[in-house]
Amino acid sequence: MINKIRLAIRNDLEASAETRQFGSGWISGFLALVASIAGLLLLLSQRYPQWFSMKELALIHNQTIFSFVIQSILVIAFLLALINLVLRRNKILGFSAITLVFASLLIGQLIDPQEQYIANAYALGFDWFVLNLLLTGLLFIPLEKLFGRLTDQPLFRSEWREDLFYFLISSVLVQIISFLSLSPSMFILETTGSWSGFRLLVAEQPLVLQVLEIMLLTDFVQYWFHRLFHEIPFLWRFHAVHHSAQKMDWLAGSRMHIVEIVGLRGLTIIPMFVLGFNQQALSIYILLVYLNATFVHANLRFNVEWLKPFIVTPRFHHWHHGIEKEAINVNYSIHFPWLDKLFGTYYMPPHQWPKGYGIGGHPVPNGYWKQFLYPFQKKKKTK
Structure with missing residues (x-):
């Protein structure tokens, strides 16, 4: 029944x-x-x-x-x-x-x-799941309907149930994920009490400067974390879950293996907390990265070309998910695309979007639990 x-x-x-x-x-x-x-x-x-x-x-x-x-x-x-x-x-x-x-x-x-x-x-964070879903959904669903790149892509497109379940898991487990992610930073803070003077200087900087510094530091950390998860076969099996999405929209970015979530957040948080940025700067950055992560995966025709060299846009990140051979192992940056230019991984053909998304051959199985187990099974690197 x-x-x-x-x-x-x-x-x-x-x-x-x-x-x-x-x-x-x-x-x-x-x-x-x-x-x-x-x-x-x-x-x-x-x-x-x-x-x-x-x-x-x-x-x-x-x-x-x-x-x-x-x-x-x-x-x-x-x-x-x-x-x-x-x-x-x-x-x-x-x-x-x-x-x-x-x-x-x-x-x-x-x-x-x-x-x-x-x-x-x-x-479990049932209340956070509701708040999180309503805030992002109410913002990005209308934007995709008004300014969508693929205008015929429905809200309930293929794979929506899997991505919504990923969204649910990461939201209701928010406290456990936060505890695991913060643990390395808390340990470093406890063992570096002599840095208090330096941290005070950092916290007294202008707020805008602190936010910009956090963005630069975290983007550098995430760039190399992201790149390693592409180039090391064992790590790729975890990241392949994220790349298995064959449709891109505001919900697609939620598809991440929980091991990768904890690892990524754990490493990213270290410079944010250990260096002493004040709470207001941290809160602003967390809001920015929260919105940005949804924005760059969204089905939006954001084609403001003059911004292309300065910030990561949906087209830039969609090429990272592209199924074409040219899109393999490119565009790792989260905020600033010039990091990819600096390290030779930038790819942005003029005025073009990928023809499709996912991994060639689509080796990752469907379903949350099968995808959870996928990294622990012997698989060949296909991207």
Whole structure:
């Protein structure tokens, strides 16, 4: 029964463009499903913060505004579901959303919010997943619809379920990933107390200069990390998971093996924390790199040529994912493309985009768990 419902939901989400037009009830059904899932996950994070909440976000759970937000989301989901039921012949999205709304109401009635939150550094971040998905989705989905390069690429394109699952895993495991990523930097900080004077000088620099320095340092570290993950066969097997995506959009960048995520963040964080940049500069950089990582993978026709030498653009990074032979082992930079020019790995044919994406022969299997195990199996390097 559950599998039939899941397939029915999937089929309606992936329905043809002709049956998804405005007035068909598809948009209201899709939004109702998203809102009902968001409301349920936020409610679970409020009722069980020790299991399902990021500790920084759990601090606001007992505030009236948080409960109001949850209630508003559920009301909106219910109203949108009713519109879907009225307009659409296939009513699975509306019925599913209403079921989740009533499940949320039942949980809300049976379980009271905890008066005192006990921090759990290993809790799943349901609330962070919802916030993360809504922020990036609400920003980049309209941008791709308005300024998309491949205008016929649907929102629910092939492989969307895999990439969404990667997004889910990296979001709900945010506290565990952060702990593992920060551990090397914390160890270095504890053993380099004599650097306090230097760190104070770094933290007193103008804010803009600090952010620029962080971008330069992290890009240099990430360039070589990225390059090694292409050129060393064992490491490539982890990075091949990221390159297995055959469609590029705002969600595609989420497809990364968790070992690579921890390694990349762990090394990148070291210069940021150890050198003493102040918290405001770190926060600005984290926001910038968060948006940039989504931006460069997005399906956007960003063709501002005069910016091409100075910052990484979607076209630059899309060539890094290109399936053409010329696109193998090029364009490693995250922020500044001149690093690739400096080290001989720059490739940017004028006014051209890749004809396709992925790895020649497509050796990486489909499915999250098969891809998780893929690096540990003996495979030939194919790119």
